[in-house]
Amino acid sequence: MKKILVTGGAGYIGAHTVHYLVSKGVQPSDIFVFDNLVYGHKDYLPTGVHFIQGDLLRKDEINAVFSENNIGCVIHFAAYAYVGESMENPGKYFENNILAGLNLLEAMLKGNCNQIVFSSTCATYGIPDVSPISEATPQKPINPYGESKLMFEKILEWYSKIHDIKSVRLRYFNACGAGFGIGELHDPETHLIPLVLQTAKGIRENVSVFGSDYETKDGTCIRDYIHVLDLADAHYKAMDLLDTEDFRTDYFNLGTGIGVSVREIIATSKKITGMDFTVLEMGRRAGDPAELVASPEKAHERLQWRAQYDIDFIIKSAWEWENRLVGE
Numbered sequence: 001m002k003k004i005l006v007t008g009g010a011g012y013i014g015a016h017t018v019h020y021l022v023s024k025g026v027q028p029s030d031i032f033v034f035d036n037l038v039y040g041h042k043d044y045l046p047t048g049v050h051f052i053q054g055d056l057l058r059k060d061e062i063n064a065v066f067s068e069n070n071i072g073c074v075i076h077f078a079a080y081a082y083v084g085e086s087m088e089n090p091g092k093y094f095e096n097n098i099l100a101g102l103n104l105l106e107a108m109l110k111g112n113c114n115q116i117v118f119s120s121t122c123a124t125y126g127i128p129d130v131s132p133i134s135e136a137t138p139q140k141p142i143n144p145y146g147e148s149k150l151m152f153e154k155i156l157e158w159y160s161k162i163h164d165i166k167s168v169r170l171r172y173f174n175a176c177g178a179g180f181g182i183g184e185l186h187d188p189e190t191h192l193i194p195l196v197l198q199t200a201k202g203i204r205e206n207v208s209v210f211g212s213d214y215e216t217k218d219g220t221c222i223r224d225y226i227h228v229l230d231l232a233d234a235h236y237k238a239m240d241l242l243d244t245e246d247f248r249t250d251y252f253n254l255g256t257g258i259g260v261s262v263r264e265i266i267a268t269s270k271k272i273t274g275m276d277f278t279v280l281e282m283g284r285r286a287g288d289p290a291e292l293v294a295s296p297e298k299a300h301e302r303l304q305w306r307a308q309y310d311i312d313f314i315i316k317s318a319w320e321w322e323n324r325l326v327g328e
């Protein structure tokens, strides 16, 4: 069985993917998680998985993983992902999301590993003038976070052409939901669903809606919310694609294709939790596009991937997780 290195595998999407791979029959002993634990949770990982605490910015640490283990494929989640912070401290994002990634690619070359699945983002599209967003939509990021992900996508294209490193770039829309007894635990938390549910739980006093005068069905922003286990499944399928003959590089949007507004998230959360809570109507935030919805057609066709979970299931699973978390 091929050995899989998961960078950032102790983080939210990474740890769910590790559990998902094990549920699909991958031996835990064939999985190597490399994470500096800046945001990760080591206790999220299933037993038997190798855990290496290390930083991709330290070449010696990542080189050692490849020289000591016969890694066949990499899933690269490790990055910083706070859009707002990237506008204040772009260097931190270019360093961790590009330079650290380059260290990884060079370590792969030294270790004769030529397969990588990369976590990209819908933030590479910026404020598109079409909806839904297909892979043909021009990528024009509007913040250093999105730019850093786009730059690394381009680096992967060159490494595919010049070094025959095969890559699948997965552009996630809004990751959410929970499974395998773990869930979203970012600090600080900036994602809407955990913020809403923590308000329902009484941990936060209120939740803010930023902008209610957009040209959308109810005036609030529309996003494409995709369950983290659907994302995990796409990584599993991407690894199969990397194994196909003559494959070099490709990229896919990962979303449901269904737009859900901020007001709909709040209403569904109130329905599922049975709790009422305070919602504050604030002005628009700079740089928030009115609508970001994926066209997942290419992933349907080429990856045989399709999202399984709807917004009710997402919120139910996240609510179960919030309750477990608070109960501990």
Ligand SMILES: NC(=O)c1ccc[n+]([C@@H]2O[C@H](COP(=O)([O-])OP(=O)(O)OC[C@H]3O[C@@H](n4cnc5c(N)ncnc54)[C@H](O)[C@@H]3O)[C@@H](O)[C@H]2O)c1
Pocket: 007, 008, 009, 010, 011, 012, 013, 014, 034, 035, 036, 037, 038, 039, 040, 041, 054, 055, 056, 057, 076, 077, 078, 079, 080, 081, 096, 100, 119, 120, 121, 122, 171, 172, 173, 174, 175, 176
């Ligand atoms: N959460 C989303 O909605 C979303 C959407 C689009 C793309 N993404 C991308 O998916 C990936 C995972 O996101 P997440 O929400 O799970 O974030 P996360 O912060 O929970 O996970 C990232 C992990 O990487 C680790 N890490 C960061 N820098 C590192 C380094 N230099 N060396 C080793 N480990 C390092 C962190 O400790 C953390 O465990 C990121 O690349 C992010 O940009 C996330």
